[in-house]
Amino acid sequence: MRPLLRPTQHFTLKLLTRTSSRTTFVFPMVKRKSDTLGDNSSIQRPSQIRKMATQPATTTIELTPRESQLKDLLSDAAKFIDGTGKVQEPIVLRWAGGWVRDKLLGVGSHDIDTAINVMTGETFAINLCQLCEQPDTIKKHAITESDIGNIHKIARNPEKSKHLETTTIKLFGYDVDFVNLRKETYSEDSRNPQMEFGTAEEDALRRDATVNALFYNLNTGKVEDFTTGLIDMKSKLIRTPLExxxxxxxxxxxxxRLVRFASRLEFTIDSAVEKVMGDHQVLDALRLKISRERVGVEVEKMLKGNHPRRSLEYIDRLGLYHTIFTDPSSADLPTPDISNWNLAYELLDYLRQSKTPGSIYDVLVRSEEAAYYAWVLAALCPWESVEPLPTARPAKGKPPPPFATRAAREGIKANNKLCDLTTAAHNNKKEITVIVRAIEESAPYTKERDTLGMAIRRWDSKAGHWRVQVLYALLTEATKALATGSVSKDEFLRPWQSCLDHLQELGAMDAPSLKRIIDGTQLAKALGVKPGKWMAEALEVCVAWQLRNPDxxxxAGAIEEVRNRRAELKIPEK
Known part of the structure; x- marks a missing residue:
């Protein structure tokens, strides 16, 4: 057995950033029971480190000129407050969490969390703004009118596990949050913590992941690691500071949050942590205790990130689906079968990765918004396998929304636009699939530009994004077709690609944006009647005529078409 290093000795690790520059991590030796660092289980556990560490591990990072400008201003603000005698010990400011992590990875960030040792964030921010009004400060730090924004306070909501009260100011283009260092204490009869002032180490231990528990000390200019954050950065590992x-x-x-970080950073979640993430007590707490708005924010960040497939894979593998994409207020909501769900999100990622001009993804996903909607709909695909409840449709009135829409609206608090799109995608799925098959079989009506063009206009009329609706139909069909193994992925995709090629050749793709050749006022005048309920349908007849006669x-021809169908359209006589 090799001897343990003395406490005064150091060892170094080097991390390659995305810019190929090197950052050297210098760790003071921490006493440990084991003298080896092998798999995850042999790395020193955070609870042990908390008891045995004599000082935090450190490293340094290089600031940009704008970051240095912000650092100097905040440091002067701390000195300014120290000089007023309002605090019993000197203020120490630390930039915390995500900014430090991303900086070590060579990734820029405009969000900076600033932790304060002896003062609330609101009090510090108020004093900072007072300092920034002084002419000497404005001159010293080259402050312009647009450099200092207004103070915004975000209240805590412990019942929804929003334990932190933060104060935010826009400074030099950065969104800077101010909050005091904290520790959490719990009573026996409540899981809502009492937030108290704490040390940097106590604050680090209450964070969600070790890689998010790093601090940059503005006084020393060094990164501080009170857990295993720097080691885990090197190992690309997501772990929790505490049990x-x-x-x-x-x-x-x-x-x-850990799913999002692991996906975004392309890190691996520690196996012991993964096991607990799927625990039924944890999932029950997530479903019932956390506001669905906060759940929706996390899901949106995942699916708008660079690795949405990876996020859905984690959700699938860890058994989180039924906790996220559901209506937690409805005990009678059925449970969708997700055994083949992976086929949907894997296929979407395959289409994205193999994008070429004119390919399925290139044609159907034409904006960042459409890409996000596509991933949400891919997440909702399993609901298409659930049969509507026999009593779901009322005798009169509007039918209830599809299960997928309920999961979007109540599970992740999707906005009305996305919910409407989900409903439209569900309602139009069957017709879309029928047309794809008809084009594959060369059915005569598929040569009619107006027939296909008007179908596309119907799909687009209620919620827009008809192309994403086609993609939803494709993905839901894929979960059935590919599950049997009777067709390959390329064989399944071939008729869908042929359908899009055919619509392109037919000139029907832009049917929803076709400008009418005549408006309602002109049509009524030409027919010699007053506008009425007949108008909408008559104008659609005009659009169909345009699609048949694009040049x-x-x-005049459109007007004559309407006149010949006067009785059918119930247009009154002059």
Whole structure:
């Protein structure tokens, strides 16, 4: 057995950033029971480190000129407050969490969390703004009118596991949050913590992941690691500073946050942490204790990130689906079969990765918004396998929304636009699939530009994004077709690609944006009648005529078409 290093000795690790520059991590030796660092289980556990560490591990990072400008201003603000005698010990400011992590990875960030040792964030921010009004400060730090924004306060909501009260100011283009260092204490009859001033180490230990528990000390200019954050950065590992079950029960939203971080950073979640993330007590707490708005925010960040497939894979593998994409207020909501769900999100990622001009993804996903909607709909695909309840449709009135829409609206608090799109995608799925098959079989009506063009206009009329609706139909069909193994992925995709090629050749793709050759006022005048309920349908007849006659600019033919169908359209006589 090799001897342990003396406490005064150091060892170094080097991390390659995305810019190929090197950052050297210098760790003071921490006493440990084991003298080896092998798999995850042999790395020193955070609870042990808390008891045995004599000082934090450190490293340094290089600031940009703008970051240095912000650092100098905040440091002067701390000195300014120290000089007023309002605090009993000197203020120490630390930039915390995500900014430090991303900086070590060579990734820029405009969000900076600033932790304060002896003062609330609101009090510090107020004093900072007072300092920034002084002419000497404005001159010293080259402050312009747009450099200092207004103070915004975000209240805590412990019942929804929003334990922190933060104050935010826009400074030099950065969104800077101010909050005091904290520790959490719990009573026996409540899981809502009492937030108290704490040390930097105590604050680090209450965070969601070790890689998010790093500090940059503005006084020393060094990164401080009170857990195993720097080691885990090197190992690309997501772990919790404290025991995982306690971490997640304190704030169950951390389950989704760790999924998001692991996906975004392309890190691996520690196996012991993964096991707890799927614990039924943790999932029950996530479903019932956390506001669905906060759940929706995390899911949106995942699916708008660079690795949405990876996020859905984690949700699938860890058994989180039925906790996220559901209506937690409805006990009678059925449970969708997700055994083949992976086929949907894997296929979407395959289409994205193999995008070429004119390919399925290139044609159907034409904006960042459409890409996000596509991933949400891919997440909702399993609901298409659930049969509507026999009593779901009322005798009169509007039918209830599809299960997928309920999961979007209540599970992740999707906005009305996305919910409407989900409903439209569900309602139009069957017709879309029928047309794809008809084109594959060369059915005569598929040669009619107006027939296909008007179908596309119908799909687009209620919620827009008809192309994403086609993609939803494709993905839901894929979960059935590919599950049997009777067709390959390329064989399944071939008729869908042929359908899009055919619509392109037919000139029907832009049917929803077709400008009418005649408006309602002109049509009523030409017919010699007053506008009425008949108008909407008559104008659609005009659009269909346009689609059949794309090169004609005179509306006379469209008017005549309407006149010949006067009785059918219930247009009154003159």
């Amino acid at each position: 995982p079950f306690q971490t997640f029960m304190d704030d169950p939203l951390r389950v989704l 004609v600019t005179d509306p």
